[in-house]
Amino acid sequence: MPKDGGIGDSPKRREDVRFLTGTGRYSDDINIYNQVYAYFVRSDVAHGRIAGIDAEAAAAMPGVLRIFTARDFEGVGGIPCGWQITSRDGSVMNEPKHPVLADGKVRHVGDPIAVVVAETLAQARDAAEAVVIDIEDLPAIMDMRAALTPDAPLVHEDMGTNLCYDWGFVEDNRQAVDDAIAHAHHVTTLELRNNRLVANPMEPRVALAEWNAAADEYTLYTTSQNPHVIRLLMGAFVLGIPEHKLRVVAPDVGGGFGSKIFHYAEEAFCTFAAKALRRPVKWVSSRSEAFMSDAHGRDHVTKIELALDENGKFLALRTETLANMGAYLSTFAPSIPTWLHGTLMAGNYTTPLIYVNVKAVFTNTVPVDAYRGAGRPEATYQLERVVDKAAREMGIDPVDLRRRNFITEFPYATPVAVEYDTGDYHATMDKLLALSDHAGFEARAEESRRRGMLRGFGIAHYIEACGIAPSNLVGQLGARAGLYESATVRVNATGSISVMTGSHSHGQGHETTFAQVVGDMIGIDPAQVDIIHGDTARTPMGMGTYGSRSIAVGGSAMVRATEKIIAKAKKIAAHLMEASEHDIELKDGRFTIAGTDRSVAWGDVTLAAYVPHNYPLEEIEPGLEETAFYDPANFTYPSGAYGCEVEVDPQTGKVTVLSFTAADDFGNVINPMIVEGQVHGGLAQGFGQAMMENCAYDADGQLISASYMDYAMPRAADLPMFTVDSTCATPCTHNPLGVKGCGEAGAIGSPPAFVNAVIDALQRGGHDVTHIDMPLTPDRVWEAMQERGVRDA
Structure with missing residues (x-):
């Protein structure tokens, strides 16, 4: 069991005291x-x-x-x-x-x-x-395809084109992928749009x-x-x-959500x-x-093709995407449709051949950059929608088709240049099916039919790459900065601790979870640990917070700095007790000589560091402060299985979300309550994209969704209470905490699960609808039903 306030416990967020009492200090308060x-x-x-x-x-x-x-x-x-x-x-x-x-x-x-x-x-x-x-x-010029025609107006005349880049990945796979698709037993093709969004923090x-x-x-x-x-x-x-x-x-x-x-x-x-x-x-x-x-998010148009053999095994995947850059290149914009998208196109599956082509296009719109998930939602949406469509075309249960293709042996090197270190996709699927009562769905669907409603169940399985890393790799991929993180741990004379971090909080609960990590390592109350962030004059050079990197990269830097603190403190404790430092153990805030009852308290050691009357000056300097920079060896790879149950009113096209279940593998979890809150927030934003949010321009480039009068945001009444579970944990193997990141997962897995559920409901109602572009507003759903009619009508 976790210690009170330690790793694995769920103390309330300390920062919420000032946020809920109106005493927070935001930029406009200054x-x-x-x-x-x-x-x-x-x-x-x-x-x-x-x-x-x-x-x-x-x-x-x-x-x-x-x-x-x-x-x-x-x-x-x-x-x-x-x-x-x-x-x-x-x-x-x-x-x-x-x-x-x-x-x-x-x-x-x-x-x-x-x-x-x-x-x-x-x-x-x-x-x-x-x-x-x-x-x-x-x-x-607003339409990306039109922007690439020879006579299109140019956003930047000096470039002579509206094309930013034409990226192919992995180029060596291209011919093999083409051949596999040409000769496959079955090929499923889907064209879809990932709608433009406004972050709206x-x-x-x-x-x-x-x-x-x-x-x-x-x-x-x-x-x-x-x-x-x-x-x-x-x-x-x-x-x-x-x-x-x-x-x-x-x-x-x-x-922030990226914006x-x-x-x-x-x-x-x-x-x-x-x-x-x-x-x-x-x-x-x-x-x-x-x-x-503010930079907008998403805005991709994609054609995806999945080749399968007669048993439903995936053979090859090919995608062609147009990615809108807007009028200028925002800070990280070029990386979102490429390295943060293309490298995740394997998903959870053993697809041997993958080729991804992305053409980035300039248009007369607001620049587009990272938005919660940043490339990973786009990849997951394409993949999980085409897998669901393939299952229907081949007459295979969507759960079974996914299981037939799950990766089961780790580490696993994908054909798109990343290596998953660990995971258990069958376990998360099992957990999802149990928590969602998937076995009882048919009875619930029959009850809906008796009321004249259409009920559907949709599944999506996702994987994401978090903690963008390592610096030498991303440098080769075009990053113009390192992607390490830093921490300085300063122990005060009386034993309290100040931790200066290059990570920055904008709602994640860093001041609570980071203190849990450091407090747990030393065995002291996390209340004695102060977290300092957000000021370049007070913190070491760091790369900030995005890409679910806070605990995996920033937290790991703290661990390394705290390890240095403990190592030095053991030397001081050994000197005070006249013992070998190799015999010193630290537990529950006390240094003990192994095998004995002789010990000295944490506070006594820290005081000796600053009042060095009895101190090994010939061996170490006074004081107790250490800095560490952590550059991860690999991404972390959270994954999960999501299930959405909806009811569609065939008279109006209105979709009601009845239940949503998320079974996630986040590796080791520092604070389960905060993780659950992060998933809830991501799910709400994912549903916003899937159900109602849409940043729209007219043909003249006027933003016609420029306020909340025209841009719909999800409210509590639009969503059910989510069922969230993160107990299917396979710890990350290459960071000291075994953590993976959780902040973006909900926004990645929920849109395809929702759309799959709506398509399932319509199919069960006899409507031959195979796809509806997001957002699935009532008018879009109703129009799709009218266009396709009912199969047995």
Whole structure:
């Protein structure tokens, strides 16, 4: 049994005390004496040339200090992209310039053109209304296929194409895959869309920057998932500020889901303007502004083909995807449809041959980047939908078809360049079927039929790669940064501990789980462990939080640093007890000589480290503080089986989710309560995508889902209470905690399970519907039923 508050226990989240009592400290809660306010003037057309900017009247309005345009940023670098992809012909991707403010041309609705800085936000907003922008409209290109035609309007004329890259993986497999599909007993083909999404975190983005003239130092407060990366990108590539002169602070952050990973123009602008005006400059995004300035997610169109033999064994898989990049390349955008998607196309299955082709395309839309799951949901959705369709076409039970193809021996090297170290996919499937009462489904379906309703059950099995790693590998794949994590463990004289981590929390519960890890290793109350994060001046260089890497990479760095602490503390304890350090054991906060009852308390050892009256000075230095950088040897591979039961009203197309069961393998679990909450959140976002969320543009590039009046978000009443289980654990073999990551799983496995359930319901009702693109709104479901009719009608 876990110790109270230790690994495996579920203490309440300590950070929730301040969040629930309104005493959290978010970026917008921070105000600096003499600060001024920025308001961005953004393009209201998708594509056009800037013929003129008339800011004379606006500049004369009350409180206005200055109006900035692209002319003020001559000599300033553009917003950088953090990943470079190489096309299958060996050429590097097309990488357009991304100016802080639109220079000569606008490329999407919301593209920033000018910024008014005034004494108050109201004054800045009023003056922004008076700025007259003369834009010569150009044809907007919105459709990815049309964007690749020879006569398509160009988002970036200097590139001569709207193609960012044409990526093939694994290129050596291509001919073999083509041959296998050509000669297979059965081939299932499916064309599908992974709909564009807006992340919509609870807290919109904020940037507040100040410049200290005496020291020539900058401080930026921002809503970021990785403040060190923002400091690196903005300092080195945009504004040319030495890192030791730039401090980036991300205090409490109200959700991110990927959208706060990236370096945005607003951060660079406020930092630049703070020096130009010699006053702190603050910008706060409105919710409407967030819809057209935060990076969007997903937006793929895919054709997938699965070849099977007569027994239902998978022979080969081939996919062709168009991935929307939007108008510019966001920080990690090129990696999402490629290395975070293509490498997961094996899923849980022993498919011997796989070939993935991705064409990334520029359009006149908001840039697209990582959103919860980042490439893994796209891969899982394609795979689990085509597997379900193949099962129907071949007359094989969907559960049985998956079982016939599960990987059962580990480690397993996939044909798409990753190696799964451990897993048990039959166990998670067994757990799912038991918890969901799959055996009783037919009786429930009959009861629905008597009421004139259609009931369906859908299954999806997923695997994801978490804790992006290792640095030397991702460097070869095009990453322009390392993907290690760091931790400094500082033990105070009285035995309490401060842990400084490069990871950053935006809702995951780090302050609780990280303290559990360190407290458990030493055997002290986690309440004695303080977690410090989100400030580049106080924490070692780290890569932040995304990709379910917090505990697997950040937690492992803490383990390594704490191991160093324990090793040194044992030397001190051995000296105090006049024993060999090799005979010293640490348990429950006491150092004991093995085989004896002689011991010394943790606090006595830490005090000796700082008051070294009786201390082995000739062997070790005073003090007790250690730093570790952890660069993982491999990804971690969480997996799971998800089951969704729905009821469809054939009169209206309305889908009601009756139950949802998630059986996950997250390896060792630090805090089961927090893990369950993470899964719940991911499931809600997955259902949002599958049922109702859709970021839509019209043909002219106008964002027609630019507010909550038009962009539907799931509410509690739309979803059932989830059944969540993570007891089918196969610990990760290559990190010290045996953990795998859990933050994105729900958003990865739930969309295909839901869609499979709806298709199952319609098929059982006699409708020959094989696919409906997400979101499965009532009108889409109803229209699909009308188009296909009833088979026996």
